[in-house]
Amino acid sequence: MGQVQAAQGYVVALMSPRAPHGAFGFSRHEEYTEKARGVPGISILVDDFTSGIRHLVREGLVDETRIGIFGHSNGGYAANFLITSEAPMSCAVVSTGFSNLTIYPTTLDGQRDEISNTTLFDDVDAYVALSPLFRMNRVRVPVMMMMGDQDERWMPHMLQQFQTLQWLGKDVTFVRYAGEEHGMYQRPENVADAVRRIDEFFRKCFAAGVRTAGHLPTE
Numbered sequence: 001m002g003q004v005q006a007a008q009g010y011v012v013a014l015m016s017p018r019a020p021h022g023a024f025g026f027s028r029h030e031e032y033t034e035k036a037r038g039v040p041g042i043s044i045l046v047d048d049f050t051s052g053i054r055h056l057v058r059e060g061l062v063d064e065t066r067i068g069i070f071g072h073s074n075g076g077y078a079a080n081f082l083i084t085s086e087a088p089m090s091c092a093v094v095s096t097g098f099s100n101l102t103i104y105p106t107t108l109d110g111q112r113d114e115i116s117n118t119t120l121f122d123d124v125d126a127y128v129a130l131s132p133l134f135r136m137n138r139v140r141v142p143v144m145m146m147m148g149d150q151d152e153r154w155m156p157h158m159l160q161q162f163q164t165l166q167w168l169g170k171d172v173t174f175v176r177y178a179g180e181e182h183g184m185y186q187r188p189e190n191v192a193d194a195v196r197r198i199d200e201f202f203r204k205c206f207a208a209g210v211r212t213a214g215h216l217p218t219e
Contacts, residue, residue: 017045020198146176
């Protein structure tokens with residue numbers, strides 16, 4: 001996504017914020033990243049992202065009123081944390097992201113989860129806190145959601161999120177691609193359609209002038 005947006009004139013920030021579910025991604029060293037594991041990592045993620053945007057603004061590279069984010073998979077989960085926070089942005093694209101950690105007991109047979117470092121039955125509050133779904137009432141920007149309709153593990157998250165945002169009266173669009181799995185962008189026609197939709201979505205959300213896209217890591 002980043003190369004495509006840059007070619008279209010966007011300023012693209014390839015961010016690597018710490019996140020509640022990203023303790024395995026040692027962007028500096030293990031101690032630095034481990035601090036963000038679980039519930040404490042929510043505020044760390046928001047602060048890492050926000051401080052990165054502020055740096056770009058201070059450098060005169062971006063307009064803080066024209067910021068969009070794109071996240072796929074783990075990045076989609078991070079995007080869901082960010083859209084339910086006060087992080088600066090104008091719109092967001094969530095591609096195949098988690099939103100409700102309480103679904104885990106049915107997908108992992110109740111095993112201890114590496115994100116929360118506990119189980120739903122031992123600490124339900126942690127699971128709720130790590131589920132952006134329960135804070136979708138805080139969303140204040142347009143959201144485009146997209147995924148492949150064969151991505152069975154992620155489908156419940158995305159459907160719940162879309163239905164919740166709709167019920168709350170939020171500005172949300174959901175695009176599902178037939179025959180696509182978690183990677184989603186396998187068929188050339190789907191790749192072309194997704195790129196077109198994302199570009200049109202960003203253009204609609206941003207005014208003329210500098211356009212900025214923040215791209216969250218997918219893995």
